[in-house]
Amino acid sequence: MFTGIIEAIGEVVSIEKHGGDVRLQVRSNDMTWADVALGDSIATSGVCLTAVALPGDGYVADVSLETLSLTSLGNWKPGTRVNVEKALMPQSRLGGHIVSGHVDGIGEVIKREADARSERFTLRAPKALAKYIAHKGSITVDGISLTVNAVNGCDFELNIVPHTLENTVIGDYQSGTRVNLEVDVIARYLERLLMGDKAADVSGQTSLTESFLAENGYLK
Missing domain, CATH: 2.40.30.20 (Elongation Factor Tu (Ef-tu); domain 3)
Structure with a gap:
């Protein structure tokens, strides 16, 4: 961890x-x-x-x-x-968020632009991961715990301060750079939990869909 x-x-x-x-x-x-x-x-x-x-x-x-x-x-x-x-030790500060080191998919840097002393990056996630990425939520990019500043479909924005630019490889990123993405583990468990007894169904459905949510009373 x-x-x-x-x-x-x-x-x-x-x-x-x-x-x-x-x-x-x-x-x-x-x-x-x-x-x-x-x-x-x-x-x-x-x-x-x-x-x-x-x-x-x-x-x-x-x-x-x-x-x-x-x-x-x-x-x-x-x-x-x-x-x-x-790896995290019991007495360590949890300065970021819980990260497992199990990569969910590969993303791509779409754009990089200056934002005062920071840099603003737009990244594109695989379509299957987009539902786990939330505005002001946490995401791990190449092992870095970061806060999502904006989301638009599969694209999301990150505002990176000078310290992070200097002390991680994110300072090397340019348009086209491929990065490892790990979504928030809480979002993954929540999805499974919302499926309830359906999670044990062997029909092949392994994730939430809009029709599933509607059928089970989560959408009106």
Whole structure:
């Protein structure tokens, strides 16, 4: 579990094919690694990875084909900059929101423009995720806990302050950049809860639809 408050920027050292999937090495000299043990979870631009080796200045993790197909990690190469966050500890401050590190889909940066000292970004989410993105709600972009400033269909806006621009890889974003998105976990559980007994139905319906809401009294 993570908070979405990035601790450091790391750099991909190597990506090697390993037993059918890949082994990834990330280095960051801006973070202390003494408290990280083998088997610990580390969020890497929003992707929860397990440390299988600790060379002292970073970590090595195995990445499955499933993760490669569902995240932007498949496009990374040596030199790619990534956001890094160690797993949440019981005494840590929850400065962002609850982040699982399980990426829901890949989004795309549509536009970037100056907004006083901040930068305003417009991103486009996959159609299946649009219903989980709410005005003033939380979303995780490449592991960063952010507040949604506006929503228009599948597009949503983010206002990024100078500190976040300087201390995460979001400062590198340009139109066309692909990013890992994780929606608010509460929204996902709420959807399942609203389905009630229908959640156990094996008919193939796995999400809420307008007709389902109307049939069950949620819409008038």
